Amino acid sequence: MSTYFVIAEHLQGALTETTFETLGAARALADATGGEVVGVLLGHGVQDMAGQLAAADRVLVADHPALEHFTPEAYNAALEPLLQEHQPRLTLFQNTAIGMDLAAYLAARLNWPLIAYCNGLRAEDGAIVTTSQIYGGKVFAECRLPEGPGMVTVLAGAFPAEAGQAGDAPRVETVSVSLDGLRTRFEELHEPEAEDVDITKADVIVAVGRGIQSEDNLELAEELAQALGGVVAASRPIVDAGWLPRMRQVGKSGQKVKPKLYLALGISGAPEHVEGMKDSELIIAVNTDPNAPIFDVAHYGVVADLFDVAEALLERLED
Ligand SMILES: Cc1cc2nc3c(=O)[nH]c(=O)nc-3n(C[C@H](O)[C@H](O)[C@H](O)COP(=O)(O)OP(=O)(O)OC[C@H]3O[C@@H](n4cnc5c(N)ncnc54)[C@H](O)[C@@H]3O)c2cc1C
Structure with a gap:
């Protein structure tokens, strides 16, 4: 057997x-x-x-x-x-x-x-x-x-x-186990710092990439996320720059997410990023580059400036 x-x-x-x-x-x-x-x-x-x-x-x-x-x-x-x-x-x-x-x-x-x-x-x-x-x-x-x-x-x-x-x-x-002469000793468990949001539990994610250009512009993404009832997440360069905490990073070395809506703003769609979000129910990508690989996994794609799209969406949502 x-x-x-x-x-x-x-x-x-x-x-x-x-x-x-x-x-x-x-x-x-x-x-x-x-x-x-x-x-x-x-x-x-x-x-x-x-x-x-x-x-x-x-x-x-x-x-x-x-x-x-x-x-x-x-x-x-x-x-x-x-x-x-x-x-x-x-x-x-x-x-x-x-x-x-x-x-x-x-x-x-x-x-x-x-x-x-x-x-x-x-x-x-x-x-x-x-x-x-x-x-x-x-x-x-x-x-x-x-x-x-x-x-x-x-x-x-x-x-x-x-x-x-x-x-x-x-x-x-x-x-029974015999564990004599061990040289490794457990010292302490360091838990990640408490985060304001858990992106793995969010139904709606507004994810920003390098296309967002500056930390100040994150406010626009935050407003859009709030209007959609979601949270802001990011690609790795945004986290590496210290603009958002590590727990907000989506991808291979970040979090795996599966929201109902993943709105990718200015994210190229590198394999390491896609690995963390490709199973989202609905992916909408906004990118100025029509050849950006993010469009290969997106259900809907918008070839446009993310700021134009975000502002137009906000206007509609606030109506
Ligand atoms: C071992 C390893 C692990 C990694 N893990 C991760 C990970 O967990 N998560 C992750 O995200 N990355 C990870 N990376 C990095 C990954 O390879 C990419 O470098 C990263 O995902 C690129 O981020 P980005 O799409 O924001 O930036 P970029 O690749 O620079 O793309 C920016 C995009 O924005 C578009 N854009 C620019 N301006 C505008 C505008 N005004 N409007 C609309 N679009 C615009 C551009 O056309 C471009 O497509 C990892 C890499 C390695 C080697």
Whole structure:
């Protein structure tokens, strides 16, 4: 029977959304192949959390003071012998900073294949077929893992979290870990500064790029966003210039957003920007350059000066 290990992530006493998404993906694979899903939970005092991994058949809990907070050294030291012993058909990590950290190290240590950036997983003729979103979402790569053991990292948002939350309480088993001689120590968690708005939750985003020209002109974007009931976000150069806080940046190294309306003003549409907004329900782009790549992802495009368009829109909205 194939065994699918899912490495759970948690922060401040709560399992992450991506843990449930990954668990749901493993459940679907196990159901298709008659396999078993095993949640793996590392931490300290985390027994209660284990029961929440409902889509798992069983959960292995490694409880140790050194695992209370994530450190690559302690987590890897706990996981390596566990994976070595069980040889799961597939170990699923999340494509997060933590998941990528662990998966890369463990794949090298165990000499197991690792496929990263997965947003599709299916069983086919005994193989596991994965789809990975690479080059900033421009290319989809299909890979086959003909036989186990193997590893994947699963992209956030690729699978519904509900599938990981559904099911009966899993069987919980405690595993012992030996973590002597660790050299890495967790010191302190730095949380991002409280922000006035969370752009990932906004239905309407007015996003500005270098075409906005100066910090003073942001006021116009702010007025337009208010009139539309939305918030202002930006491309990276605007944030790098210090005109808006980092939490307002959309893109590869910023936030992924999916609003009902994404109004892009003076944004060229570089792949790193598009990666963060291409799944918006309605994209309207305003750019003076008819060849700007933003028009490739926009549902509606306006080749015009953004200031003319913003002012005309404001006038209409204020009528
Ligand atoms: C590793 C890496 C990560 C990155 N991560 C991100 C990221 O997360 N987010 C991100 O945004 N970028 C990111 N970038 C940067 C990205 O490559 C681009 O440089 C950036 O997105 C360009 O921003 P922009 O479109 O505002 O500026 P530009 O590319 O300079 O485009 C400005 C646009 O405004 C138009 N314009 C000028 N004046 C007007 C006007 N008056 N009216 C209308 N249109 C006008 C121009 O025609 C032009 O198309 C990253 C780059 C790297 C290498």
